[in-house]
Amino acid sequence: MCGIVGFVSCGSQGGTDAESREWLLAMAESMIHRGPDGGGVWVENGVALGHRRLSIIDLQTGAQPMVDACNRAVIVFNGEIYNFAELREELRSAGRSFRTRSDTEVLLNAYLTWGPGCLDRLEGMFSFVIWDKEKRRIFAARDRFGKKPFYYTLQNGYFAFSSEITALTRHPRLSFSVTTSVLSRFLAYEYVPAPESIYRQVRKLPPSHYLMFDLERCPDDVRLERYWEMPLPEAESSRRYSGPAALEERCEELRELLRRAVRRRLVSDVPLGLFLSGGVDSSAVAVTMASMVDSVQTFSAAFSEESYDESPYARQVAELIGSDHHEYMLSAHGCGEHLPEIVSRLDEPLADPSLVPTYLLSKASRKHVTVALGGDGPDELFTGYEYYYGFRIAKRLLRIPEAIRAPAEWATRFLPASSNYVNYRFAARMFLAGLHCPTWMRVQRWLTALSSEAQHAIWKENRAPDLDPGTLFEPTRELFEAYPSDDELGRAVYVFARQYMTDYVLMKVDRASMMHSLEMRAPFLDRDLAEFACRLPLRFRLRGSTRKWLLKKAMEPLLPAEILNRPKRGFLIPAAQWLRTSLKPCMDELMSEEALRRHNLFDPKAVRRMIDEHHSGRVDHRKALWTLLVLHIWLNNHSPTIE
Known part of the structure; x- marks a missing residue:
């Protein structure tokens, strides 16, 4: 497990190799937590590859960047290839030789032997970049479910990549800004769905994709190709x-x-x-x-x-x-x-x-x-989440005439409220919100922190982006409609696996553990x-x-x-209660009228009203306030330019 970083200069405006090495070292240093056991850089004719290493396999000879025996290609690799021992034997039979016991060398030789077809043979979690000297091409790939992160940017005559965006921001000739549209999407999702990132200039390589960037074609856009897809369910009659x-x-x-x-x-x-x-x-x-x-x-x-x-x-x-x-x-x-x-x-x-x-x-x-x-x-x-069962229940409820359904829905406002794991009033409110939206949006609406309506209430009028639900939740709709089956529950499962798991669950696990x-x-x-x-x-x-x-x-x-x-319990925390107690001073400071005016994004009175409603127990705003709090902590520490 490691951190990878690098860049390619597309023209004469690039720095010298000495400058590139200096920049690369600073970029890699920002990810030392991803690889405290060592680091390395490789710079040659405008191509710069860097690596921070957390030693797991072949502790003595697996250092990177790694060059193959014929000096044709260089690799930086983050992750593990679990079937590397079997692949090594197959590659030896094909005439390849090895100098280390590492999976990195196996991966490099797999590419040199099979090209992009090597990806179909890999079992593991990975993001990697190979600089193919002979073809003057960057070849990069990310594992099937996106356990390992991969960010890239193409700007100002540079193609640059890294395991974390922070490393990219250390490059002196790259610029970064945040748009209000991506901030609104974060407030809805609680994360930024791929292929977007928090910065307008940075993209995420989607899971199950590889990337090609030919230096001779620069500054043309990078080429992305999918190499794996989730198979469809088999017939139950099989x-x-x-x-x-x-x-x-x-x-x-x-x-x-x-x-x-x-x-x-x-x-x-x-x-x-x-x-x-x-x-x-x-x-x-x-x-x-x-x-x-x-x-x-x-x-x-x-x-x-x-x-x-x-x-x-x-x-x-x-x-x-x-x-x-x-x-x-x-x-x-x-x-x-x-x-x-x-x-x-x-x-x-x-x-x-x-x-x-x-x-x-x-x-x-x-x-x-x-x-x-x-x-x-x-x-x-x-299908472990309650949302899957809720999806089926919603479909059945919608068959009931509205005249019969409406009184029962109205009565849910009298359900008991609580700051415990289960808050029946909060759960009912979220369920009904999803019940009355388009099918493609239903599950995401149940997960949403701040809906279009909630965001309309807090954005300053002169800063508000397009908050139409179709625009706000466009990434979900694209995935839902891309699933090659008419089964709506199957589509919901696909969206969960392709979006929620990758950009929310797995990102959390990667960042929290690698810190x-x-x-x-x-x-x-x-x-x-x-x-x-x-x-x-x-x-x-x-x-x-x-x-x-x-x-x-x-x-x-x-x-x-x-x-x-036993009933399922997510690895959650008592957010509703903590926002009223231990985190209240932090929230009051970061979302005070003075602090909000400094960022000039949200209406201080509207935000204050939401805080007061939560503190009084009248409305459970745990998801909305937690998301706003996280955003303001991040903005205060990173101070991005906001467009």
Whole structure:
């Protein structure tokens, strides 16, 4: 796991090699947390590649940038190729020789042997850049689900890339600005959906894509190509899903795919452990991992607020597998103390409240291990979120005449409010908001922090961007309509996997862990296992109100019923309560009338009204206020030019 950075000068206006080396070192230095074990740079005739290394495999000879034996190509690589040992043998048979034990050299030789076709053979998480000297071409790629970040910009005669935007901003000949339109999108999504970034000049390479940039064609735009797509669900009438024997066969197939995925992710020359929440996903990884190694170190967070606390379940699984279990108690005070520090270190704002416990758990775990496995993936691919069931319920409710439905909807305003994990009034309000919007927008509307209507109320009239819902949520609509099936629930699953998981969940995990130089691995995002999940008929993932149905059936022989059947709890924090207590001083300062006038974006009276409504308990504005707070912490620390 590492940080990569570099740039190519397209013309005579580029700096000297000495200047390029100086700039490159400054850019790489900004990502030292991604690679504290070493660094390297390679500069030649206007091409500059840099690397920060977190040593995981081949600790002695895997340094980068790496040049192949024939001096034809140079690579910088972030991630892990889990099947590199098998690929090395295949490449040796094809005549390639190796000087190291590293997966980096395997990847470089794979490109030189198979070109872009090498991507279909890779199993791993990665973003990498290869400078092909012979073709004078940049070849870059990102893994299938986007676990590893990749940003790029083409401006002022330079093509530049990095693992984090902060590194790009260190280049003295590149400029960056933020638009109000992307800020409004952040306020809606709580993140910036790909391929946009927070900066107008910077793009994200989408997952499952590679990039070509030919120096001879500069300054033409870069060329992007998709190399993998999520397969469609198979027909439920298929023999694979008919009869009790077929069900047990699918359960065993799933268990074997998980065993293979976990085994691949145990390859490491440094200590590794597991993030254990006590949910079915991380618990499934835990029992699988425990069957393969003599001793497992597990790490979990506990909350002083009972309705958010999963630690008893994590302890139950830890006792089941006999792990060396580490539990860390988190509190409101800890959150308030660390939130400004965490957000200020982000290259892009991210308003996922679980960023805080993930950051703190990563910090504590790094004292014991360098690599940790986690349970990310099943909620999106096996339909674990309540939104999937809500999607079906909404479709049924809309068949009821409005005259009958309307009184029941009106009555939801009298449901009890709470700052606990479950707030029935808040949940009902969000559900009804999604019920009355177009189908393509429904799930995203349930996730939205500040809707078009909410943003109309707070933006200053002379600064407000286009807040039409079709414009604001255009990235969701494009994905929803790109799915090659008319099944609306299937489309919603696709959007979750392609957008929410990549740009929200996986970004959070990457940033929070890499701030402490901790590598996270996700067995459920193994290609074979993910493709198995995608091919499952939706009824084998969501049956009645049971989410992740087949995964739970497959785990019945391995996990106790209390773990399999308990209500799902996300890795969240008591945001509603903390905004009224420990975080109130921070919010009052950053969103005071004086502070808001300084940024000149939002109406101070409208924002104050929202804060007062939340503090009084009249309205639960937890998502909106948390997102606004994160944005203002980020703006204050990065001071971008806003167009």
